[in-house]
Amino acid sequence: MSAVRASGWEAPVTVAELVDAGPLAGARMYGGGENPVRGVRIVDELSVFATVAPHTAVVLIGTAAGGGWAVEMAMRRAWEQAAACVIAPAGGLSEGSGEVLAERLGVTLIFVDEDPLIVAVRVASAASRPDAARTQLVARCATRLAEAGASARRVLGVLNAELPGTSVAFLDRYGRPLAGRRDAAAGRWSAEVTVPDREGGVLGTLVAGGSSRSPGWPAVVRTVLGLAVAPLTAWTAQESLTAARDFALQSALAERLIGSQMSEAGGSGKSGKSGEIGERSGSGKPGDSGDFGEARVAATALGWPVGGPIAAYQLRPLTPAADASLVQALVTGALGQVPVLVRGEGWAGWSASGPEELAERLHHCLRTLPWPCAGGVGAQVDGLPAVGESLLGAEAAAYVAGEGSVVRADRMGPAELLGALPTGVLRAPAAVVLRPLLEIDRDGTLLETLAAVLDEGGALKAAERLGVHRNTITTRLDRIRSAGFDLDDAATRLALQLACHVMLS
Amino acid sequence: MGRLIDRGGLDRLSAGSRVFATGAAESSYNLALDWARSVLGRGVELVRADEPAPETRCVAVSLVGSTTALGEQLPAGDEPERAVRALERRLGERAGAVVGLNLAAENALIPLIAAAALGVPLVDGDGTGRVFPLVEQTTYTLGGISPAPLALAGGSGELVLLETAAGRVEELLRPVVLSVGGWAVAACYPMTAGELTRVLVPETVSLLMRAGEPGVPRSAAAPYGVRTLCRARIMSVEGSTGHGADPGPPALPSLPSLPSSIVLRESEGLGRLVRLEAHNEIVLALADGAVVATVPDQICMISTGDGMVVDVDKAEPGLEVDIMVVSAAPVWHTERGLALGGPRAFGLPL
Structure with a gap:
């Protein structure tokens, strides 16, 4: 069975795991809960503490839980014995003073409503078989992910809800957040899983992080992230299919990306340190993550380049041509997953390829088009904010290019201009x-x-x-x-x- | 030979008796003081226990029941004398001296009133060195003296004589006290001066008189030492469970009143969370869950505002107090002393 599980599954569960995702779910916890739990001890009177081993979850019953003073003394003794936590029946101690003392002593205090003896049995089982407890969590995540379906946002919602004390984000291949929580990479530990695109490249990365000190936890998180890869891949496929069916949709999306470049420059990348990415802020500040964030998520799903060095291209038909869908199919066939939008008399877009490779591929594309066309390639620029400049270059280059030829804007000189004279x-x-x-x-x-x-x-x-x-x-x-x-x-x-x-x- | 407690001495004694005393209702305390002043006459002789002849019959006199009730149902004035006389009749001999059971507030004055009325000296000392809720919780008991036979005089002329095994006195006493109006004066622990010398917490009367002098530090009222635990503000007062209300140890009857718990936050220094468990008196002090004081030492809250002892029933959130611990007489820290006046006597399984 260890073939499926990374090492760490056998590491002791922490108190926080018990409360957040284990047999103590729903109990009120005060304190960090970072201690590992190796065993359970039922304590009915304070003298029992003398034999409590470190990392033991102490369950108070009887006189040891018989009043605020008894619980406080038990917490003190638990601290002296380096116990993992104190579990007390609710009502024994006012939770306010319990919280104060938990914070002061650094002893995690948990109030349970159920019979403490039943709780003790369940904690004991989780402590003795940490892998079983974790398998249970993974199974629950799998169910919830299946329910979430193919939506990046919902998948990330499930991951963040089900993985206690853990922040998960989905980053595009340039390392920019698409969905999830911004503070995912800021924790004490991190786990990463790569999400492949349709061509086997990297679509993006799922990154998780948190402050938990549990040695077994990152391994569990990695497993759960792995479960999310399939829904995310399905999501990209679904998005691509929808867009492929509808040229107008894609074109509009590309227009939006170009049009929103300014928003991005001053918006989403810098707003807020944590919190959900792409959530509309209450203030409705224009240019904040909202629209552009969604557009970028959609673009990533389609496999379009949205960052890094990119170069624009322009196709100029020399005779009237109208079948945009055909153009899109042929262009993406030759250039890969790139946007195709109507621009002037022709079509334009951008690609992550360098100008030379792009010109070559575009040239190849020209031969497959049913109409006589000329092509232009703009200079390479850094990211979407500068793509407008590259598009202008591509347009000019396409204008001077002759039928069946491709001109690069970065190589264009007087000869090319003269050559373009009719x-x-x-x-x-x-x-x-x-x-x-x-x-x-x-x-x-x-x-x-x-x-x-x-x-x-x-x-x-x-x-x-x-x-x-x-x-x-x-x-x-x-x-x-x-x-x-x-x-x-x-x-x-x-x-x-x-x-x-x-x-x- | 003895000294005379005159009007000035009475005032000093009454002031000293309140330094660490809890449960003192203002009206009943004033009443007791007026009562003592009215019967004091030329004064009461204060003697050491070894000054009278060893075979001299001594009787402990104390107020039993609720001090608040004393303020509401006024005494006739002859209760101490009637109680002692009833005990004398039972014993067949005259009391040669009177001694206090404890010296907290009113209880310091009632034996003085009795001594004045009977014209006998007051022995310098008492049976606790502090105050405990039960009649049996005395150094006299620790010394093997029985509280019975015990004579009880109520405010409406009632007179009850109890004769029973030592451990059952409180049990029989309580319903009787309730039925005579909530308070009564008891004459009990009949013993010889020689026995008293052995079991007495000595010289506490003169100690309190010195402590009651203006300008004398509070610690003067604590012969065995006093320490200030911390200064803290009361955060909440809660009902409590887990001690006292449950069946107590078989040797002692259960305590009157219900347990409560006072949660405080240390105002300075470590900012510790302090919890005072109270049952008639404060029986346990925890700081961050660690035991910092328990009975038989006396734990008091002294208001930082007026310097008065804050009664457990009067504790309310927001009040800032100094928590002080008055060490009990050494005899209370013996095994037998702890059994009678230690945590377990108050139902604390420590």
Whole structure:
């Protein structure tokens, strides 16, 4: 049986475990309850204390429980004997003074309503078979988790309710909390269980922590966390299915993530140290964890990157195209689990891949699309708050990219911009602008010379490029000027250079 | 030879008798003091127990029952004398001296009144060195002297003579006291001066007279030592269980009144949780659950406000008190003394 259980299950139960999750459930406990319980002793008179061993749960009956003074003396003796706790029938001592003394002596005091003798038997059984007591807890957690179904929030609710003295949180793969309690990692000990995504990667981590000193407790918690992995995996699958069925839903979610970036910068990450993540605060402070928290949880469930370095992409259809669902399917097929949203004439999104890999995959994607498309990839930025910048870059890059090609914004230069000029459309106006020149330029040398001078920025370099003497260039420029072109005018120069580019490309 | 307790001595004695005394109702105390003043005359002679001839017959005189009842049903004035005379008739000899049973408040004055009325000396000493609730709880009993035969004089002229085994006196006495109005004067423990010398807690009368002088520290009233446990504020007063109300040890009858428990928080120092278990008097003091004082030592609460002893029945939350422990006479710390006046006598299974 030890195959299922990590070591620690056999470690003695602590008083707190008995009260929170064991045979003393429902009893009133005063004090920390951190002591291990190794046995039980029924004490009917104070003289019995002389033989009480350390780490014993002392159950008071008879004259030893016969009044406040008797219980107080018993607590004192329990302290002297290093007993684990004192269990007294309710009513023997006013709970106020019991609480004071428990705190002063550091002896945990527990009031029970039931017959102390019956309680003693149950505690004895838990103390002698700690693994059995813990198995009971795990079984109860399994039942409650099954009832909770596939919801991250409900699963975390169950974990936090059923694991006494323990805070559990669900962190995304970047270590940011999605659900549960914020103070999960702040305890004296911690336990972690990884939740895999559909592709076998890391979807997130369940982290638990607490202040319990019980050596057996972390092992039990780890087991219970393990039970929660399946419901959480089911939750992601369910979320993905829902979203996959509905492009609009996903697109809206992506828009919300981009739109809420500012809220996140000043909101959820910094608000409050503990408490439930994603709970709407009573104040209704705008930008607090509420909406964005939910969006981020949903995005994580879909496997979208929501943190770390990301790069945006843009697809630009060159002919009208409308089947968004098909685009989504093909894009996610090529790029993995990424958002796809409508942006301008095309579609955009972001990915955790670097620009190079993303450009490559996008290029591959272009070939699978049924319409002629161009692609752009934005520069890599740090996290969602900066994704807008990367999206702009991707949009510009997609605009300059030709059919079936992908341009990276971080590699984009003048050549790429010029290349993006619709030369076919511009050829006719260019011919009109250059007509006076073309009329006197029988062999095209004047056009060639004009282009060389404008491209190179001077007659000398143009002569070098064309392999002629400088005076030849000067003579040709005179002829061009005589055709009515004022080469000293900047606007004329730009128009002529563009026209040359169009005519010569 | 003896000294005279005159008017001034009476005032000092009455003041000294209240230093550590509990259960003193103001009106009945004043009444007893007025009573004593009215009969004092030229004064009462105070003698050591070994001063009279050893065969001199001595009688202990005490108020029994409720002191509050004394304030409500006034005495005729002849009760002490009638009680002693009745005992003399039973014994067939005259009492040569009177001694107190205890010297707490009124009980310090009743023997003086008796001595004045009878014209005999008062023996300097008493039978407890403090006060216990039961007539049997005396050093006289510890010394083997029986309280019976005992003569009882009530405020309406009643006269009852009890003759029984030593252990049954309280049991027979209590219903009789109730039926004569809640209080009576008892003359009991007849013994010779020689026996008295042996069983007496000596010189407590003169001690209280010294303690009653203005400006004398409180500790002067505690011949065997007194210590201040702590200063504490009363948090709550609770009914209590587990002692006294249950059948007591077979040797002693159960105590009158019900047990209660006073929970206090130490005002300074360690801030300990203090619990005083009371049953007629404070029988046990716990600090953080540890026993810090028990009977037979006398545990008192002294109000920090007016310096008066706070009666157990008058304890109320918010009151700040000094908890003081007056050590009992050494004889109470012997095995037999503890059996008669220790925790177990009050039903505490310690």
